[in-house]
Amino acid sequence: METAEKTLDEILTLAAAHFKVAREKLSPDEDFFKALGIDSLQTLDLLTKLENHFRVELPDYELQGVTDFRTLAAKIQARL
Amino acid sequence: MKQFQGQTLSWDLKDGIIELALHREPLNEISSLTLGELEQFVAALDGLGGEAHALILHSTLKSGFCAGADLRELYQWIREYGQVEVATHAREYLERIHSVMNALDSSPLTTIAAVHGVTFGGGFELALTCDLLVADKMARFCFPELRLGLIPGYGGIPRLKRDLGNAVVRDLLLTGRSFNATKAQQIGLVSQVVGEGEALRAARATATQMAKFDRTTAAAAKRFIKPIPHEELRREIDIFCELISRPAVEAGLKKFVESTDAQPYLP
Numbered sequence: 001m002e003t004a005e006k007t008l009d010e011i012l013t014l015a016a017a018h019f020k021v022a023r024e025k026l027s028p029d030e031d032f033f034k035a036l037g038i039d040s041l042q043t044l045d046l047l048t049k050l051e052n053h054f055r056v057e058l059p060d061y062e063l064q065g066v067t068d069f070r071t072l073a074a075k076i077q078a079r080l
Numbered sequence: 081m082k083q084f085q086g087q088t089l090s091w092d093l094k095d096g097i098i099e100l101a102l103h104r105e106p107l108n109e110i111s112s113l114t115l116g117e118l119e120q121f122v123a124a125l126d127g128l129g130g131e132a133h134a135l136i137l138h139s140t141l142k143s144g145f146c147a148g149a150d151l152r153e154l155y156q157w158i159r160e161y162g163q164v165e166v167a168t169h170a171r172e173y174l175e176r177i178h179s180v181m182n183a184l185d186s187s188p189l190t191t192i193a194a195v196h197g198v199t200f201g202g203g204f205e206l207a208l209t210c211d212l213l214v215a216d217k218m219a220r221f222c223f224p225e226l227r228l229g230l231i232p233g234y235g236g237i238p239r240l241k242r243d244l245g246n247a248v249v250r251d252l253l254l255t256g257r258s259f260n261a262t263k264a265q266q267i268g269l270v271s272q273v274v275g276e277g278e279a280l281r282a283a284r285a286t287a288t289q290m291a292k293f294d295r296t297t298a299a300a301a302k303r304f305i306k307p308i309p310h311e312e313l314r315r316e317i318d319i320f321c322e323l324i325s326r327p328a329v330e331a332g333l334k335k336f337v338e339s340t341d342a343q344p345y346l347p
């Protein structure tokens with residue numbers, strides 16, 4: 001069982017690598033749309049990456065209104 | 081015509097395999113122009129079929145296979161024809177696109193959709209006409225139509241129900257959620273999940289394998305196992321045309337077309 005902090009850290013690392021952003025520039029409470037410079041289609045890409053990595057299924061309606069990495073991590077953690 | 085280069089798609093016949101490539105920016109939205117070129121393809125298919133054993137559908141765009149109907153064009157129709165007249169126009173359009181989809185679905189060739197990224201709405205419906213789906217692990221599938229006050233109109237519900245069953249259709253349709261390639265394979269929709277950028281290569285390998293089989297036998301097997309759900313397809317057109325005249329549809333389309341929301345593709 002992954003801890004919430006480890007899940008958050010892995011999300012930040014994955015997002016940084018996928019969107020080619022320096023990992024150290026991303027912080028947990030940051031708006032990921034702005035931090036990563038992504039639109040809705042790229043958000044779906046990120047969702048797919050995370051689902052594949054954590055081997056979970058996260059319905060995209062659960063992401064409605066989610067904008068920061070910490071809340072995203074909590075959504076994933078709840079399905080691990 | 082063994083080769084064609086259109087504004088929205090192209091095709092090429094080589095070594096018994098026809099490859100139909102979608103290439104309309106930004107995400108292969110299916111417009112009147114796309115439909116016209118799909119009709120040209122279907123008309124050419126009879127002539128090509130004698131030299132081919134397989135057909136592969138794919139997209140050359142990095143963002144995905146196809147985002148579905150061109151919603152800007154649909155919104156324009158409602159504004160141009162009005163909420164009542166648009167139903168007549170929509171019915172004519174749907175009759176044409178169903179004709180294309182049915183021709184692809186019942187083609188004697190073995191057909192493969194090689195999909196990646198966004199495979200939504202009408203794009204998902206196009207993929208569902210194929211005998212096999214090969215998916216990049218980054219592919220996502222969705223029927224987002226309910227958020228616009230509509231149902232899928234290109235034959236998606238009857239085809240998905242035929243292939244998978246009613247419960248899966250209800251889940252996708254009534255939640256509007258998208259799911260990934262792994263889930264699609266788990267429920268039996270996708271036959272192969274491959275690495276990023278590998279779907280077309282895997283589809284070509286599969287199509288090459290099919291060349292080993294007698295064409296008459298393969299076509300007979302397909303006819304036997306893959307009936308066209310004509311009655312439900314007719315009903316789908318009726319329901320779509322009943323729904324499209326409601327003000328809620330115009331409002332939903334307006335919201336999408338004019339959206340500056342960062343998440344318009346999320347339900």
